[in-house]
Amino acid sequence: MTSAPVLPPDPTTAPPALPRDPETSGTLALADAAGEALLQLRASTPLVQCLTNEVTTNLVANALLAVGASPAMAAVPGEAEELAGVAGALLVNLGTPGPDQRACVEPTVAVAVGARTPWVLDPVAVGVLSVRTRLAARLLTERPAVVRGNASEVRALAGAASAGRGVDARDGVDAARAAAAGLAARYGTVVAVSGPVDLVTDGTHEVRLAVGHRFLTLVTGAGCALGGVVAAFSAVAEPLVAAVGASTLLGLAAERAAEHAAGPASFQVALVDHLHAVTSDDLAARVLAGATVDVVGVPA
Template sequence: MSRTPVSLLAAGRAALAAVRSSTPLVQCITNSVAVNTTANALLALGAAPAMVDLPEEAGGFAAAASGLLVNLGTPGAEHRAAMRAAVAGATAAGTPWVLDPVAVGSLPVRTELAAVLSDAGPDVVRGNASEVLAVAGAGAGGRGVDATDDAEAAADVAAELAVRTGAVVAVSGPVDVITDGRDTVRVRNGHVHLTRMTGGGCALGAVIAAFAATGPDRLASTVAAVLTYTVAAELAAERAAGPGSFAPAFLDALSVVDGAVLDARASLA
């Protein structure tokens, strides 16, 4: 790996500070289950959420936003039209955008849409191992929104997908794998309670979009986003009695993570 953990950690501190100082406006076309969690995570981080998902408004707003999340969790017809319009607007304006291919592989409508969108030039593709394998054409998807594959098993396919699409690919799991096709980074932070909180993975896609707005280095900004998110999960788990109390503790933790906390807790390889 040519990007060292030390250099990526330094870039992560700078990206987190930039999010806090610039309050990026993140447009979220996301699933109905995760709207509240996603908006609150962005607010806690210091970004500004905007759930603009009408087809007539999505394209123009994406052109003006700092970042865009396209999440395929509940892809009704109007949402699908809004996604296409937003991607076109973001592409024309150079707005960085994140594709989260929720539950692709076994479900035909979202799988077809994911194929179209992954060829439209996302800056980042974020999903669990089964979703990433399905987008790459190397798997049939998981069990609904749950992965049946391991992130490490998807690492090589993720790198190939990154080369093909030009996107950074972030594979979520007990150890997160992030690659631009040249360098592959593993983030070993996090806590299992994230998988027991509604919208935990979906909100990460929006956080990645907020960090992408801080500069053109997509690998560094994605690593920074995942690191910040997973370190916050560790802080929250230390205070929580279980998944129910974890969710509000996680928002509190997102609001206080800073460069010094990242330095103390980061586990990058």
């Protein structure tokens, strides 16, 4: 926490658009940008302030350390806001919104917005549980850089009836496609929908990511860790690149970890190891192999 803060991308300056050839140059540009983002992340060690699920704090912090960021897990009113003003990025995960976290969230997001600190919303179990659903609806108006959730959570954020069961999705990724694009367009955000094939959209570009391993669904906190890694990437890259780079990095690390794991417990340990071991060239190559990019209109 003694490293200098990393200045976030300037939201008033439009990032360069991806090339409009979805099958070749668009994917190549995205792969190169993701690899470069990982290099910048590890060179700058951005401070990532996390208001996150207390059940998964340890895995989130270790994942951030493994990819090259510096985690701060402060959820104390007053301190949380101070950190948001100097951090490279902020993660807001609604997994266990106890009294202290609820008291922190909105003031901390307000400070982050004022300081132009990019922030990531992980709407855990939104649509199923009422307190966090109302909180998430208010937070959306502060325009997070990235919203990362499963299909049921994303559909619920867009106002659809939830088919989730706690943190588990009952909807497929394609069922959330219109909701994700609509949220992205309405709030000027990027929406990342996790599933067997991830979907990432800014309302114009739609990226499919075929990467990951089923063991990710058997480890408590894998999605929370992904939210933290998205935040770390957001400190050094524009939101679409951040979401794609983080999702691919976690998925690639999972694929490699599963090769040697006896089951979910050893997989979790190996996952952190491989998050640390993946290189920028590895990441760029996996984006190129696993991503498809389309340029689409916002679904009606």
